[in-house]
Amino acid sequence: MSIYVGNLSYQVTDEDLKEVFKEYGEVKRVQVPTDRETGKMRGFAFVEMSNEDEETAAIDALDGAEWMGRSLKVNKAKPREERGGNRGGGYGGRGGGGGFNRNRY
Template sequence: MSIYVGNLSYEVVQDDLSAVFAEYGTVKRVQLPTDRETGRLRGFAFVEMGTEAEETAAIEALDGAEWMGRDLKVNKAKPREDRGSFGGNRGGGGGGGARTGGNRGRY
């Protein structure tokens, strides 16, 4: 069970977020992702609650609520999409098409 919390202040700390969600039940885990290059918070978090009922209560109470000067976006976290390896599965296999064939010798 995981909740997505968006539009967070960049000043938020894990303990503060945990305390807010603890009002609705047991907080099992709080994850505050950071930017790999700068180490700065990314403005969102994931919170795991003890039960689905606690999760639902927190979402209903906190979605749209103002906290630390911002209106929170709180909903069930969606499973992370598998982006695949570099190049992905975007159909076509990459560029280079314009440089092949009939354009040879026109440079």
């Protein structure tokens, strides 16, 4: 399981995050997503630690903590949802059925 870290300063690096999280255990991986077009950091990251107890300790200690002038949002990462498919709502595609068509007569 990974940890989601949000509301990050745009100057944060992988190494900065490793330093903060290693206080709570072994950091296995840090992923800092960047914008495809600009290459700039997007303001959030994912941190993976060696076990769930360490992740829980880090979440408990860092959620809401102020770091680099920002209040961090730290919680368990949720699985990424599939894109596309049925998003619900609307009628999807053409027509909605029924209705009077004035132009037909």
